[in-house]
Amino acid sequence: MCGIVGYIGKSSASPILLDGLRRLEYRGYDSAGLATIDGGRIETRKCKGRIQALADLVKENAAAGHVGISHTRWATHGQPNDVNAHPHFDASGRLALVHNGVIENYQALRAPLVEAGHKFRSQTDTEILAHLIGNLYDEAGGEHSKTRLLEAVRGALKQVIGTYGIAVMHLDVPDALVGARRGSPLSVGLGKGENFLSSDPQAVIAYSQEAIFLKDYDVAVVERDGFQIGTVEGGVAGSYEVTKVDFTSDDVKLGDYPHYMLKEIFEQPHAVRDALRGRLSVEDAGARLGGIDMTPQELREVDRVIITGCGTAYHSGLVGEYLIESLAHLPCEVEFASEFRYRNMPMDKDTLVFAVSQSGETIDTLAAVRESLRKGHRTLGICNNVASTIARECGAGVYMHAGPEIGVAATKSFTSQLTIFTLIALLLGRIRHLSNSDGLKIIKELQAIPEKIERVLEQSDRIKEIAAKYAGAKGMLFMGRQFNYPVALEGALKMKEITYIQCEGHPSAELKHGFIALVEPDMPSVFITPDDAMYDSNINSIEQVKARQGPVIAVGTEGRRDLAKIADDVIYVPPCADYLSPLLTVVPLQLLSYHTAVHLGRDVDKPRNLAKSVTVE
Ligand code: G6P
Numbered sequence: 377m378c379g380i381v382g383y384i385g386k387s388s389a390s391p392i393l394l395d396g397l398r399r400l401e402y403r404g405y406d407s408a409g410l411a412t413i414d415g416g417r418i419e420t421r422k423c424k425g426r427i428q429a430l431a432d433l434v435k436e437n438a439a440a441g442h443v444g445i446s447h448t449r450w451a452t453h454g455q456p457n458d459v460n461a462h463p464h465f466d467a468s469g470r471l472a473l474v475h476n477g478v479i480e481n482y483q484a485l486r487a488p489l490v491e492a493g494h495k496f497r498s499q500t501d502t503e504i505l506a507h508l509i510g511n512l513y514d515e516a517g518g519e520h521s522k523t524r525l526l527e528a529v530r531g532a533l534k535q536v537i538g539t540y541g542i543a544v545m546h547l548d549v550p551d552a553l554v555g556a557r558r559g560s561p562l563s564v565g566l567g568k569g570e571n572f573l574s575s576d577p578q579a580v581i582a583y584s585q586e587a588i589f590l591k592d593y594d595v596a597v598v599e600r601d602g603f604q605i606g607t608v609e610g611g612v613a614g615s616y617e618v619t620k621v622d623f624t625s626d627d628v629k630l631g632d633y634p635h636y637m638l639k640e641i642f643e644q645p646h647a648v649r650d651a652l653r654g655r656l657s658v659e660d661a662g663a664r665l666g667g668i669d670m671t672p673q674e675l676r677e678v679d680r681v682i683i684t685g686c687g688t689a690y691h692s693g694l695v696g697e698y699l700i701e702s703l704a705h706l707p708c709e710v711e712f713a714s715e716f717r718y719r720n721m722p723m724d725k726d727t728l729v730f731a732v733s734q735s736g737e738t739i740d741t742l743a744a745v746r747e748s749l750r751k752g753h754r755t756l757g758i759c760n761n762v763a764s765t766i767a768r769e770c771g772a773g774v775y776m777h778a779g780p781e782i783g784v785a786a787t788k789s790f791t792s793q794l795t796i797f798t799l800i801a802l803l804l805g806r807i808r809h810l811s812n813s814d815g816l817k818i819i820k821e822l823q824a825i826p827e828k829i830e831r832v833l834e835q836s837d838r839i840k841e842i843a844a845k846y847a848g849a850k851g852m853l854f855m856g857r858q859f860n861y862p863v864a865l866e867g868a869l870k871m872k873e874i875t876y877i878q879c880e881g882h883p884s885a886e887l888k889h890g891f892i893a894l895v896e897p898d899m900p901s902v903f904i905t906p907d908d909a910m911y912d913s914n915i916n917s918i919e920q921v922k923a924r925q926g927p928v929i930a931v932g933t934e935g936r937r938d939l940a941k942i943a944d945d946v947i948y949v950p951p952c953a954d955y956l957s958p959l960l961t962v963v964p965l966q967l968l969s970y971h972t973a974v975h976l977g978r979d980v981d982k983p984r985n986l987a988k989s990v991t992v993e
Pocket of ligand 1: 686687688689732733734735736737738741784785786986987988989990
């Protein structure tokens with residue numbers, strides 16, 4: 377979703393800003409822009425479309441200067457076009473601002489300014505912020521200074537209802553940038569003789585490996601050789617921490633892969649190993665998850681688990697539900713984060729809540745976390761991004777350690793989350809009824825998974841052929857049962873996200889209750905049917921599809937040659953315990969979506985309309 381990069385230092389700002397925007401490109405956007413202070417002028421370039429278009433504009437007509445702000449916009453208010461692209465300006469044209477988030481009361485704030493003669497150029501909610509701050513700055517009078525700018529920012533933000541991450545610069549205060557956040561991430565990146573503002577430190581990883589993640593209502597003044605952090609209300613911020621960014625610019629390089637999505641699919645054996653590292657204890661025949669910060673007695677008192685998240689993270693929670701119920705015998709429920717706070721589910725004091733989010737910034741999940749914490753429930757984060765807002769606000773949880781995930785379609789974060797749910801189920805189970813030997817068996821099975829994923833990945837070329845065969849389909853149905861029902865949902869989500877083919881995921885046996893009406897020769901069905909307790913019942917559903925001339929692609933277990941007799945195409949995964957099968961069966965579905973999208977010429981890593989991290993409601 378929208379990205380912010382700000383720079384102040386000794387180097388030329390525009391190449392750094394463009395490089396930063398490129399590193400945020402994967403998050404999804406529809407227009408981009410930048411502004412620099414070049415001597416006595418503000419130079420602005422902005423346009424609809426890709427960052428390359430912006431780079432071409434800058435090339436044609438250089439925007440020089442050593443201080444600047446930039447933005448990628450994912451439209452919420454007003455179409456994606458050149459005018460609505462950020463930066464936006466105040467009435468004087470001397471103040472430029474970029475903004476992530478939504479200003480909910482922008483119309484109410486705009487009315488008095490329009491009456492006073494302010495001309496608004498865009499249809500965005502953002503432009504009001506630039507006018508408000510500029511107006512307060514001008515009204516304050518006196519010497520131009522960073523304090524005067526800071527106070528104007530504070531004064532404006534006090535009037536705002538909504539969410540924001542902003543970067544502001546003023547022609548009359550060319551030696552400072554001001555940033556602030558509420559509900560939308562912003563960090564200060566620290567360099568030598570140069571400093572940065574960014575919505576994600578990954579944007580400036582090539583220049584800065586130290587970041588301060590601002591908290592809600594923090595305001596930062598960033599200069600070439602220093603920074604100050606205070607609050608919107610006034611005064612200095614209580615405390616802040618300098619965080620070492622734990623990946624390098626190499627981690628976010630594509631290497632020999634044509635797309636990040638393929639790279640990340642192939643990184644899954646590694647991601648699963650990293651999620652397990654140091655967390656399996658043969659001595660306890662169980663799992664050790666220090667980050668959840670709960671004593672065995674507290675874990676024992678848990679009588680119900682609620683999991684919440686969005687998109688792929690929600691699907692991993694659905695597998696988590698099966699895992700926790702079957703391995704730990706605890707009631708477990710999964711709720712879309714966007715529904716969590718509106719549903720108002722009855723939860724008792726021993727309910728444990730898990731919020732799952734790769735980015736740790738998804739606003740719906742964050743809102744669910746806040747609602748859960750407000751009600752006093754112990755709420756743990758399962759996040760990939762260290763020091764992300766959800767991880768920080770939960771205060772405890774389990775980090776995924778999957779490394780940066782750039783492709784918009786989540787892949788390695790899903791298998792990493794499944795691994796973590798297995799560890800959680802093992803931990804909760806061992807405190808209850810799971811025996812020592814049960815625990816050891818689970819550990820052994822888990823340790824074998826990365827190598828089994830490698831065996832699935834070896835079939836990428838064969839899956840590519842299958843993808844080409846069905847790429848012209850008008851739609852696809854995905855079906856599975858029990859542990860693999862959520863995998864069917866995830867398979868359908870992956871396919872529609874990146875190929876734009878209409879897809880549905882269902883429990884296999886629901887077929888006859890409705891969507892069998894869709895089965896026809898150009899509507900392939902993908903069955904996830906490993907050799908588990910549900911095998912025969914899945915075969916039954918496959919027969920029902922075949923009887924209606926529906927093509928069938930099956931994901932089955934090595935050795936079940938009988939599948940090949942009824943399915944048109946079969947992709948085999950190695951045998952494993954039922955409860956771990958999603959870790960293997962999802963991989964062919966990711967590859968099937970990937971190869972189909974490439975075959976159709978889709979923009980795999982940046983599918984239309986989607987954003988990697990959705991920071992608006
Ligand atoms: C967006 C992405 C999905 C992702 C979801 C949750 O919708 O397009 O791929 O699964 O957000 O993201 P999170 O970072 O919270 O896991």
